[in-house]
Amino acid sequence: xxxxxxxxxxxxxxxxxxxxGLSLAGFPAAxxxxxxxxxxxxxxxxxxIPLDRRLPPLAQSVIGQLMAHSLTLKVLRExxxxxxxxxxxxxxxxxxxxxxxxILARLRVMPGNVALWGSSPGAATAMxxxxxxxxxxxRLVAFMVYLRVLLxxxxxxxxxxxxxxxxxxxxxxxxxxxxxxxxxxxxxxVTMLLTxxxxxxAAPLLLSxxxxxxxxxxxxxxxxxxxxxxxxxxxxxxxxIGRRFTRSVLxxxxxxxxxxxxxxxxxxxxCALLSWPLAHIAxxxxxxxxxxxxxxxxxxxxxxxxSTPINVPFVMAMQIARFLVxxxxxxxxxxxxxxxxxxxxRAAASQVGRNPDNA
Numbered sequence: 162x163x164x165x166x167x168x169x170x171x172x173x174x175x176x177x178x179x180x181x182g183l184s185l186a187g188f189p190a191a192x193x194x195x196x197x198x199x200x201x202x203x204x205x206x207x208x209x210i211p212l213d214r215r216l217p218p219l220a221q222s223v224i225g226q227l228m229a230h231s232l233t234l235k236v237l238r239e240x241x242x243x244x245x246x247x248x249x250x251x252x253x254x255x256x257x258x259x260x261x262x263x264i265l266a267r268l269r270v271m272p273g274n275v276a277l278w279g280s281s282p283g284a285a286t287a288m289x290x291x292x293x294x295x296x297x298x299x300r301l302v303a304f305m306v307y308l309r310v311l312l313x314x315x316x317x318x319x320x321x322x323x324x325x326x327x328x329x330x331x332x333x334x335x336x337x338x339x340x341x342x343x344x345x346x347x348x349x350x351v352t353m354l355l356t357x358x359x360x361x362x363a364a365p366l367l368l369s370x371x372x373x374x375x376x377x378x379x380x381x382x383x384x385x386x387x388x389x390x391x392x393x394x395x396x397x398x399x400x401x402i403g404r405r406f407t408r409s410v411l412x413x414x415x416x417x418x419x420x421x422x423x424x425x426x427x428x429x430x431x432c433a434l435l436s437w438p439l440a441h442i443a444x445x446x447x448x449x450x451x452x453x454x455x456x457x458x459x460x461x462x463x464x465x466x467x468s469t470p471i472n473v474p475f476v477m478a479m480q481i482a483r484f485l486v487x488x489x490x491x492x493x494x495x496x497x498x499x500x501x502x503x504x505x506x507r508a509a510a511s512q513v514g515r516n517p518d519n520a
Contacts (some may be wrong), residue, residue, distance in 0.1 A: 175199040189468040192395035200403025220397035222369035229373025258282035273502035277495040279305025282456030313457030348372035453479035
């Protein structure tokens with residue numbers, strides 16, 4: 162217990178150093194990126210980061226509230242009116258992602274089903290949980306999806322820093338000081354009570370988002386998110402991402418790391434190119450279109466978007482739409498594409514997955 166406390170204190174101190182430095186440098190989401198980098202350093206040194214199992218769902222429910230604040234009834238109506246634009250943007254990113262995953266499978270970089278599940282452009286937690294029931298190596302899939310989340314978060318933070326002035330890492334909570342915050346706590350409390358009953362990795366995020374939408378659009382409640390609730394949630398999300406990159410996992414996938422990193426970089430670049438026509442078609446600024454097509458985790462993109470002066474509702478709407486579509490179609494796509502991978506390639510790649518020394 163004492164050792165775990167020391168690890169958390171050390172991690173918190175290192176996180177504070179990185180977060181402060183990034184914040185002073187003007188980077189958006191410093192309270193997310195700083196702790197994420199700190200957690201990667203600690204995990205890569207072979208130190209297990211003890212994180213209470215209640216903290217991740219609590220942090221996700223807070224981010225769900227942050228996302229709900231952007232999706233007003235007016236925005237939801239605009240989404241319905243422009244459904245073709247949203248579906249086009251969503252399926253373009255999905256097509257590009259699974260194409261790259263299929264190429265990785267054909268090149269035997271990763272086992273075929275792992276490469277396909279790991280190429281999913283979002284819903285990282287859900288994909289990690291679902292893949293095992295379809296015969297994919299959960300640890301390898303987790304590595305791929307969280308490497309993508311890591312690289313996308315870093316790239317989005319840098320691009321947002323260079324492309325637009327930052328309001329501040331917690332600016333979303335600084336508006337409307339006179340509004341109450343108790344409805345936010347009420348929704349989060351209900352979410353935490355319901356989460357154990359819904360066995361789904363993204364349940365806290367989706368339940369909190371749904372609760373926030375009901376409060377705002379149906380009940381007409383307008384409330385704010387307190388800083389003291391947002392800041393720790395940003396830190397926990399950062400730690401959740403970073404703690405995945407343990408020494409054993411990195412050793413297990415060391416030989417595949419360059420190819421997977423290159424594939425993810427191509428995906429990021431491809432989505433950036435998709436944002437150009439999307440910005441013109443949807444009549445939004447280029448940075449908003451970039452973050453909307455960004456294949457990262459919806460929670461991390463929400464944090465970055467909330468600290469950047471862009472069209473946050475558009476970004477959140479596109480991210481949530483892709484998240485929901487992925488939950489519905491990703492298993493079918495991965496299963497379908499696996500059939501077109503040559504048997505000898507799948508057999509050879511599966512051997513790599515079972516032997517850490519060859520990964």
